[in-house]
Amino acid sequence: MRRIGLVLAAALALLAGAEAKAQGRLPIFDCHVHYGQNDWAPYPTAKVLELFDAAGVPRVLASSTPDDGTLMLNKAAPDRVVPILRPYRSGVTSSNWFNDPNLAQYLEGRLQAGAYKGIGEFHLFDPNSADTPQVKRVTELALERDIVLHVHSGAEPVRRLFAIEPKLKILWAHAGMSEPPEVVGSMLDKYATLWTELSFRAGDVAPGGKLDARWRTLFEKYSDRFMIGTDTYVTPRWGNYVDLVEEHRQYLMQLPRELAEKIAFRNAVRMFGGGNLAGLN
Numbered sequence: 001m002r003r004i005g006l007v008l009a010a011a012l013a014l015l016a017g018a019e020a021k022a023q024g025r026l027p028i029f030d031c032h033v034h035y036g037q038n039d040w041a042p043y044p045t046a047k048v049l050e051l052f053d054a055a056g057v058p059r060v061l062a063s064s065t066p067d068d069g070t071l072m073l074n075k076a077a078p079d080r081v082v083p084i085l086r087p088y089r090s091g092v093t094s095s096n097w098f099n100d101p102n103l104a105q106y107l108e109g110r111l112q113a114g115a116y117k118g119i120g121e122f123h124l125f126d127p128n129s130a131d132t133p134q135v136k137r138v139t140e141l142a143l144e145r146d147i148v149l150h151v152h153s154g155a156e157p158v159r160r161l162f163a164i165e166p167k168l169k170i171l172w173a174h175a176g177m178s179e180p181p182e183v184v185g186s187m188l189d190k191y192a193t194l195w196t197e198l199s200f201r202a203g204d205v206a207p208g209g210k211l212d213a214r215w216r217t218l219f220e221k222y223s224d225r226f227m228i229g230t231d232t233y234v235t236p237r238w239g240n241y242v243d244l245v246e247e248h249r250q251y252l253m254q255l256p257r258e259l260a261e262k263i264a265f266r267n268a269v270r271m272f273g274g275g276n277l278a279g280l281n
């Protein structure tokens, strides 16, 4: 009897595997790509697009320092690369952008010229950095243009941004990087226009490759609010790009297909456009 049970279990596992195969590789909309100046020579745009193909990534959200990298990538594949505008450039960095006297002029000029769907990724390490006239202007620009802010910060700076303007749409980078699932859940609960992407969190979401029960509960409860990202913030990340995507796909495959597809690409498509990617691999 036990032997028959084992055979049956093995057969069921095979069937499940076959079903997953029939559904095809889960496409990933990578919501955290940077294409910074150091990447351009070792990874020309054609090579980056090959990596997207190899990783099963039909669409990305991209920003860079300087912004020209984003524009190059977007020009190489306009249907594939959704550009967002980073405040950083020569002399303006993650630690001083919020006090940059020329910020408004720079952002307004670029936003007028380009098809940006957001501003970011920018960092707010200290919550008080959110309380400058420059940041206030950034929130106004986002609202005027109905575009998203891609914010790398803990929970408190996100609260400050929503205090400035409750109607903001915020894509919270790295789900707060080190914020525990309880905090991520309470933020999603409190702010209806907060979304989050999971770059750098695969180790927390699925320690040892197994999806953590608390994160699974969050994914079920806030199924429309999670997205996937890799964060190619330094050049060596491109060398690992396929693996970086795969570590997310691996835990998504432990969810029901419908939920996995929402987090993998449907939520991002709803926010940034791109049609139905389900047929792509």
Ligand SMILES: [Zn+2]
Pocket (backbone or CB within 6 Å): 121, 152, 173, 174, 231
């Ligand atoms: Zn980041």
